[in-house]
Each structure stands twice: as C-alpha cells, then as structure tokens.
Amino acid sequence: MQPISPPEEVQKLISSTLKALQDDQDLTFQNHVRHGHDLCPTAWEYIYTxxxxxxxxxxxxxxxxxxxxxLWPIMNTWVTQSRPQQSPIRDVTVAAVLRLIGTLIKLGQLGMKQMLCKSVQNVARAINLFGKHGITEGVPQEVQISAVYAIYDLAPCNPKDALEALASWRSETTQPVPSAVTSCITQIGSLCRQIKT
Structure with a gap:
C-alpha cells in the first residue's frame, strides 16, 4: 500500500472539515455592534481552517x-428547500459558506494572476446576484449580511457590479444597515472612482 501523498491528505481534510461544518448543530449567529449579524467563533474556525x-x-x-x-451544491440545496426549513442545510451553514467564499478571495486574486480571471468573475457574479435578489427571495437577514460581506470580498474583480449589487440591496432592506456594511460600500465606491480616473 502506497502512502497518501500530501495533496490527497489535504483533500481529505477539506472534505472532513466541510462535513463537520454542515453537521455542527452548535453553530449560531451572533449580533455584533459594527458588523450586524455575524457568525460564532466556532464557525469562523471552520472557515479559517x-x-x-x-x-x-x-x-x-x-x-x-x-x-x-x-460549496455550490450546499447553496443550491439551501435555495431549493422551504425557506423556514433548516434541513438538510441550516441558515447558519449557508451563511458560513458565503463567508468562506469571500475569504477565498486571496486565492481568487492569485487565480487572476494565473490568467484564470474568468473563474473569479463567475464566482463574483453569482454572489452578486444572490445578494441583489436576497430580499425579494425572502432570504433571512443573517444570510443577506453574509452575502453582502462576500460581495465586498470579491469586489476587486468587478467593483462596478459589486457596488450595484450592494446599492440595490441597501435600497431595499428594511433593516438597519450595519456600519461595517456602509464602510464596505464606501470603499467599493472609492475603488470605482479610482478606476475611472
């Protein structure tokens, strides 16, 4: 029997960590003064791992x-299940998935350098649409906030579309907009102006 090569070992760790993220019933949302609805520390541990x-x-x-x-199958399953239903995918799980996609922007930026820009833009486009239509689709506020931060994280590959998605979300939300979200929108607006000049 041959030893498992490091990439295969990493793949197994990724799969087991994703499964643990989905199965962990102790994950919760937490209210944060600046960030609004945030994930609990345990959820962030999964994301950073x-x-x-x-x-x-x-x-x-x-x-x-x-x-x-x-990740897309998790999102698709959640989107198609009845909105108040928390099975098979919980709201907190899909919020963590959105934040995970956002944290992977570092690899996305590397991907752009490797001439894989289209794949990064496709991810950003899908998240922008999700965030833009979240309110009309009845997406819970906690998940909307996670989508907003993911849009911000992915904004460098298409700032104009990200700004449009966030401005659309902000104009429709009936909930208070967290100050960190306002700051994100301002930063993307500034990036758009820099690109124009």
Missing part, C-alpha cells in the same frame, strides 16, 4: 473542487 487548507491547493483546484463540487 478551510481557507488555510485551500492555500495548499491553489485557485484552480479550489474553484473546481471546493467551490464547484462542494
């Missing part, structure tokens, strides 16, 4: 395997 593991696998593999074969 997965981000660290993915840095060993580079952007193309992360995009094709983690986002394409693991």
């Amino acid at each position: 997965l981000e660290l593991l993915c840095t060993h696998m580079k952007w193309k593999w992360t995009h094709d395997y983690v986002i394409g074969k693991e």
